[in-house]
Amino acid sequence: MAPYDEWNKIEDDDDDELQDNSFFDSKKDVILFCIDCSPSMLELRPDPESEDPNLKTSHLYTALTVAMQLQKRKVVTNPNDSFGILLFNTSRKPETSRKQGSEIKKNMVLFQPIAPISAPAIQELIQLLSDPGDLQKEFPPSGTQVAIGDLFTSCNWVFRDGAPKTATKRVFLITDEDNPHPGHGAKQLRTSAETTLHDLLQAGVGVEPFFIETEEKRFNMNTFYSHVLQNQISEEDDEEEDANVLKQSISISRIEDLLSQMKFREVAKRALFSIPLELAQGFTIGVKGYGLVTEQKRGDYKYFVDLGDRLEVALPKTGLLDEDRQAEVNKSSVVYGMAVVGAAPSNENDGEEDNLTATKVVKSGQRPFYTPDEMRSFRTLGLEPGFKLLGFKPRDTLKFEDNVKHSLFIYPDENTYAGSKRTFTALLKSMVKKKVIGLALGVIRRNANPTFYAVLPQEENVEEMDPAGFHLIPLPFADDIRSAPIEEGYIAPDNLKDAARAWINKMTIKSGYIPDAYPNPALAYHYEQLEASAFQEEFNAAAFEDHTEPKLDLIHKAAGKLLKEWKTELANDESANFVVATTGSKRKGDGAGQMDKDEVLAKFNSGTLAKYKVDELKAFCRGVGLGTTGKKADLIERVEGWCEKNKRK
């Protein structure tokens, strides 16, 4: 399956046996871009991103670029998603060769009908975006403002024609016009917009507006859109919005921020679970859980069949097999037990077949195996899904090392327990104030293992876009803790510590660890090759940039000198000549101690490395981090390699 689906998986590999995966089944995302082509959207302005004043861009150009980038990103992470682009306020005529589906209203053009993302569609977009100036010719403004109600109706039709039924459907509305219907008939037009939006919502389509404002042209929500959009119910996420309360997540941003704004909405928000949180007996609220941090993996490859004219995906079908009989077994009749090791040579078996399969023969009526229900009760210890709060501890009791896997995020769910939000908010505030964390026991699904969680409160931070809620950090069990294998080592003296501190000072990143600064290079490398291959282009490995590598130039400039000083001091420290005390005696050859590197280099230069004993060579290899396996010749070869590298210094 596509890798983005993994977001919806809570990694619990240990219980894959009985896991009910059906609820993870990927929901497909369908996004229809609705972009305004009004003159102000098409107006060419200096590109704020670029230093070259001659380089011009327009809002429409940026919006389409963002649409293209989003497609490119989604096509690799979730290739089954569908996209479409509808442009409005343009007088461009629909091409007859393209199917418009149902008739689209006047002054709108369906540039790309909703369809699964494909390489040609993306390439077409790229082609279109080769010059910002061309857009004006391609999509001449219509001069009149399309009724927003008509726009929503058209969206509805477009979705009806192209979107799979089960998908999460959304319209990304991009415009800079805060008052599309001034003056005459404003009231009716607004009412019509409200009603048609309502229809759209009823059809299961959500609207995510992206409003653009500039210095000259401010965007005032209250003129038109706040009235129209307030009834919007986020469809996929019964996140109830008070009609009296403004939908807060509407973004009004500068065009440059469009892409980052879109990142917040790129993937439809879906809860992993919705379960009760028991604060005390008789005091329970509802919460929903989300995975905000999960490892994004490269998608698995699929199998294809070459049918000559095309490639077709091969559909996997898994089943359980009795190997001796080559018979497929119905899942409902499966029982669970211990693997039969070294099965008895069959004297009681039917005798007629070769025994590939391990079997256990018991008297009729006996059952030394467990049913799936019994298995589940062992796993959950009879607990139903939910969190149970056990108490509170100071924040600093949560240690760095108490971590096994990624955290979960919970947010109150008013729909299961009325009053959840106020209770949740009060608890959050109280815990922040008192600098405590909670301890909770949780079973997040019917078949999940009970796990202890540290409940870490997070206050809302508008600037960082951090929502209010709790992070649940799964704690390790006693069984997971490994002891430290090393108990003693050389402790550096203060002068070295101070010298180290000098260069550490210079290498400090002020902002802290910001994941956005580190895109996964392995994934990016994979995606770029995939894209090149799909576009039938040559992949240029040399152009690939790995953002996770240390910025060597910067480090050199800032800390190079200090590092050198530290290195010199280190070389002068007595540790350089210190012979490591052998702890224990299990390791062979430790007696040889540590050989002087200069001596080794001297022997290398004189070609007499072979005079060393095997034990001595091994000790040396261990000391400099080389492998210690193999025969003497191998060891010498390795040491020679090391000497080659180190002799220049």
Added chain:
Amino acid sequence: MPAERAGYTVTMFVVDVCKSMGATKTIPLPPGPNGEQRSSEVTHLQYALQYVKFKIQDMIYNGRKTDQCGVIIFGTEDTDNRINDENGGYENVTEYITIAQPTAETLKRLDELKPSDVYGDPIDALIVAVEAQNLYLGNKKTWTRKVILVTDGEGPIELEDWEVTAAKMNELNVALTVVGVEFDDEEYEFKQKNKPHYKEVNEQFYNDQLCNPENEGVKNSVVGTLDRVLEDISMPEVRTHAKCLADWRCRYSREEAMEILIKTSKCISINRPKPFKKFYIRPKISAGGNAEEHDMEVDVDEDEPKNITFAQLKGRTEYYVDMAEPKDGEEEEGKGKEKVKEEEMIEDGDEIASTLEKVEKEELIRGFKYGTSYVPCPDGQFSKLPTKKGIDVVGFVAEKKFRREYSMGEVQYIWANPDNSTAQCALSAMVQAMYEKGVLAVGRWVTGDGRDAKMGIMSPTLFDKVHCLLWAPMPFADDVRKHTFPSLSVIKNKKGETLTEHPYIPTENQSEAMDEFVDSLDLMEAGLKDEESGKRTEWFDIRDSYNPAYHRLKQAMFHCAIVADIDTNPLPPPHPELLKYFNPPKKLLKKAQSTIDECIQAFNVKHVPKAAKMVRKGGHSHANDDDEEMLLLDRNPSTSKHSQSHAQSEVAQELEKAGGENDTEDEDGELLLDKVGPAQTPHPLPTPARSLSSFSPQDQDDDAMDIDPQRDANRIIGRTHPLTDFKDNLKRGDIVTKAVEDMCMVIAEVVIAPFASRRKDEMIECLTELREVCLKEDEIEQWNAFIPNLKQKCLHSTPGNEEFWTEVQDVGRELSLISDREAKKSGGSSNISEVEAMKFMVT
């Protein structure tokens, strides 16, 4: 305690099968499915063998070739042992299972053991065991030698020369465990009633002589009673791990390049249970050669008991390809739907469509999907980014800025190479400097040349005698999901004003109650008393928290391997140690109870029953339709209505196609009432008309998520069919107060909403029902508070509804305040006099 070297052990089990082991005892079983008491009758031998089998099962589970065992039995009618063969004597002792790595067959053979009719001498058996062990191990001095003697101590013991045997065992460094059936144990508080004198003597011999090194006994020895030992073995046990270090280098920048040779080892490593295997009952092949479904029940009543075979199953994956030609017409539109189908796995039992054809895996090509296009990739992966093994330090970040919730995996130690003091010195200097400055290092770790790089944070850790770093993996940009959530503290109304009072915002009173709640559940002194200081310790220690699922599954796995039938011999309950952190400490809860109660009251959280099922079609919703028409009169033609009906017919068609897959709804504008309603006091939160039901398994169980869109999130009564909701809720009977409360709110809202006149009869009906319930269920106070309030709203607020109040007045006394007289009749009380009640309706 130095960790015992795993494996390299030969354990000899010396099992008593003398006549007395055939005595039976009754052991209690966990209560049956209906809570009935159950017990089972077993022989002492069967009971004792559970212990032996458990021990052997443990060896099988760990699967070490160097963990071996043999079984000697004594009290057999025959004699079969090497010493007897060579020198005679040592009668009634049999070398039952020769020393080897145990298998399922070992367990099976143990099951075949039966008590005999004779007696054998345990000391003879011990000698045979030690001899066999010694012979087998020869000069392998490093191997651990263990002998476990299981006996009821009722047979005669040849006491002569036992010291020689003990001396020999000491010489060979054999550890001896004596497990006694119904031996007395003071610590365990067990004393056998009516113990025969000879058994007492024998017990004394084991305790005071054979296993007492001060008395020339075996040095490394222990005696235990069977019940206790059986209980102890279900105690969770933490596995010790071989310590292993991996080689790394920690790199800095270029010409001044600093490399520190490092090694890493795991600090936290998830310990997973071994997977269970799947089995099924293999059907018998009937005479006709057809496999028939085998039914256990049917078989039982046949003359001779038959055996049934459980066969282990293997997973198999087959591949199918859809040979149907893509239809030209569908190319553009149909693609979406077609692909939907394609991506799904073929489920078990699904009919395989006729166009599907099975293909051999060998004929398949590996590749990736790029949208609708496929990119073949025969290796299963593209060329990888060239990387070099090691950890690069990217920079340092302040500890304050570390976001704990980003930590996304197992934590590792990073050590300086233990054989290189320069490396140790360098790392130690760096660690100390980082610690002093309060920074963490950002690193990029590549586990091997060409492997994928991982980002992580390294935290300085100073042990007494060694300094190291701890590594926690951090997310890449790709790994972080950004979602927006509505603010919990700032709630704005549509005018953009920030609200200070709202049901979602805790009041001061509530906040105080919560503060106390948090204080009262402080765990820092809720643990056991420290023996030295006398102070209470912290409750919950990770080092004491055993993974309940892991140990329970392991216990279950062992259990099913050593018993013959689960139904008659079910798994004993989990060890209390596994459950000790499942509930907050009792004492703490007791102390906190009053603050908890206050919270419960202050927050008044109510469970919202799921999906009060509604009948959607009714005269009422039509009324709403009319409203919609009115509103839309001046709208452009051919919008909503048109598309709606259009969509519906489409839906109907698709429903047919999809075989009844229920995903769409056809509710017409039921939402309208509140949409056009003037924005007023705590106005409706539109609840989702439907939710995507497939998010949690529980949701899925509810096939139809029919939530009244007119029901507010925190209510159990909706505005669409309040009376039906109300009655339904009362029928369920659990939350009368809440139902009454919500009903009051709903009535008040509907009455002053526009077009309320359409619903006046319904509302009167509601009032009548509500009053009746208030009387019956002793919610009189609520009614008496509500009805003046309603009057007030109708008459004196804008927009009010005088007309409606006139209607109420027409009904008259029956809807007035509830008087003390009325209240008394139904067993309640009221402070309203009959006269007041009369007056209320008239004025």
